[in-house]
Amino acid sequence: MLLPIYIYGSAVLRKESEDIAKDYPELDKFLENLWETMYEADGVGLAAPQVGRNIRIFVVDASVNADKDPSLAGFKKAFINAHIYERSGDAVPFDEGCLSLPGINERVERPSRIRIRYADENFVEHDEEFEGFAARVIQHEYDHLDGKLFIDHVSPLRRTLLKSKLAAMTKGKYKAHYPCKLVKK
Template identity: 60%
Template structure:
């Protein structure tokens, strides 16, 4: 099933998501549906709050970036109840977009490396370190579980400059290749 994407202005995107366990109803199908929704929306990552579920889970498939970072070949993972243990390295800037902020792309500074503890879709625990693009996508999706969006990293001036575009998103006045949930409306 392809879910519509929850966009800016929906209060759920600003809430800290709750942990889940292996008995979460329809868990296996949800993982498949999240990957399907992410691919349909042309994303490299998708967090559960972006499909209207306030649970601590995100999926990533960064294998498309393997040309530039060969270690990303086959990098497709589900992260359940993730916890970032450590940020390391210098901050570096990269232009980011977000399915929940259609038509907005901005430069965001993030640490180069991240150490994360999480469970995979079989509820096997992992503690791993990632760098480069993988670390960036993990941090971006993890932010969704903490109620943060990429615009939170922008200067007050830049946020003011985006105000009308953000207002348009809350009203559904954006063009996307995927279905969206306009804040204040039902699915």
């Protein structure tokens, strides 16, 4: 089932998310809906807060970049109760966008490597290192779990230049080809 993606200005996007237990109600169905929603919206990642739930879950399919980086072939993962505990490497700039901020793209610098602990969809625990594009997408989605957005990483000048677009978005003025929702409470 397609879930509406919450748009910038929705309070759920700025709240810190909580870990869940293995017996979280209908977890399999929720993950299936996250994947379906992400693919329908042409995303490479989607976090639970983006669909209105402040729980520490996100999904990533970085295989779209396998032509540039063969290590990304088949890179499709669910991250449950994710916690990044190390960031390293050079800060690498890259143009990022977000399904919760349709039509806005900005250059964001992020560390090139991360270490993260998480559980997969079967609640098997993992402790892994990722680098390059995979690390970037994971960091972007992980930020949602902490109530952060990619625009929080741009310079104050760029944020000032985005102010009118963001204000318009909070008033429902945006275009997206996928179901969206704006909830300010």
